[in-house]
Amino acid sequence: MIDDVFVTSLNSGTDCVQVYDIATGAQLKSYRGYPAAPSTLALVGTSCQLVCGQRNKSLLQAWNINRHDNLQMRLIIPGKVNALAVSPRAPYYCVVAISEKIYVYKMSCGGVSGVGDRHYQSVTHLTFTPCGNYFASGGADGFVYVWSLAAFNDALHKTHPPHISPHYTLGQHSDKVTGITITSGGMKGTLVSCSLDHTARVYDLATGRQVYSLITPSPLTAVTTNTLGSQVLLGSSSGRINVVNLLPPPTPGDILVGDAGSSCHEKAVTHIAVTASGNRVVTGSDDGEVKVWTVTSTSLGTNDTITTPHLAIQRTIHTARGTITNLCVLRMEREVVDDVDLDIREIIRPLSQDYTSSPINASVTVHTKPRTSSALNITPQYTSVGGVGKHNTKGVRNSNKDLLSQICQLQTANSQLYKFAIKHILKDDVND
Secondary structure, eight states: OEEEEEEEETTOTTEEEEEEETTTOOEEEEEEOSOBOTTOOEEETTTTEEEEEBTTSSEEEEEETTOSSOOSOOEEOSSOOSEEEEOSSSSOEEEEEETTEEEEEETTTTEEEEEEOOOSSOEEEEEEOTTSSEEEEEETTOEEEEEEHHHHHHHHTSSSOOOOOOSEEEEEOSSOEEEEEEOTTGGGSEEEEEETTSEEEEEETTTTEEEEEEEOSSOEEEEEEOTTSOEEEEEETTSEEEEEEOSSOOOSEEEEOOSOSEEOOSSOEEEEEEOTTSSEEEEEETTSEEEEEEEEEEESOTTOOOEEEEEEEEEEEEEOSSOEEEEEEEEEOHHHHHOTTOOOOOOOOOOOOOOSOOGGGSOOOOOOOOOOTTTTTOOOOEEEETTEEEEOHHHHHHHHHHHHHHHHHHHHHHHHHHHHHHHHHHHHHHHO
16 A cells, blocks of 8 residues: 555646655656646545546546546536535545535436535535545635535435535634645544634534634645644645644643744645655645655653654655645555556446436336226226217116115114114113
């Protein structure tokens, strides 16, 4: 298993996605396609397929993980994509942000599960929990929401679906949300959001409450945590990265983060990713460079056990002419990327263009066998007179008279039976 970093940049030419080996810096593969929209690159399945949005177009593009050319499939969406995320577990759902609305697609059939429209400005970031049952959204309005996929699926099967509400409204920054990350604990872990308002907020997802507010001297443009969530890495518009220790847990509330972080890039840091082992950090920036770092710690004193983490440069693995728009680190087998004959299970299907109808209102064709009059034992009550079918009204009249006569006989018998019973019951009571 090796750690691969997938990179897209603003001016990347026809090869819009490049893949590098973090350990050696060697380029392993590239994927041909159109320029990728920011914050839209995602892996579908377990090392199966890649998907991302096309910049300035109402289309998505996808690849098999072992193929250079993209899939010949038109993945049309109702607008230009702002952000995209795919659930990490089956059944796979793709969440697409278009302006202030969030569209949820089921990838195995391409159908629309629902639309969330709680944000009142453009959605900037989407990310799933490790279990895949929830996802978080952040927008230019500063709000951070947590949504449940179950709410979308429940509303899908109702005749009059209710307005889909978030599972949590975590809070509101005073400026645009620029990054969201969720620790490996999922809904029992923490969520960290960062914003241009110089703050990063740490929320407990078990309760939906804010635990810490990390205050920095510069606007924040990227955020991530290590696997345990014990360290928060904050990228700023100045190109510096601060590593904040949350173990041992500090007192809940505001935490002031100084400007003594590592100077990593000449321009704003747009992406930060940490390997599964936690010993390497990969960063991307507006300066077009992708760098690999190791986390080191410096003691504050000879008798002090508290240490300040720093980043030490290992190598620069990518240099582009434009901003790094997407960056993600994936751990996979080397053969998955190299073997073109590998049998890949395709998950992505063409996306539905019907965003309003519900399956509850869809027409269903049921094929049944025709029933004959003989099968139902139906005897037509008409005779043919002069070649023209006419109802036998005389036969119907006689049948009605017979029924009325039988009803009268039953009523008489019931009356006699009632009188007989009352007479004998009263006689028995008198004798007693």
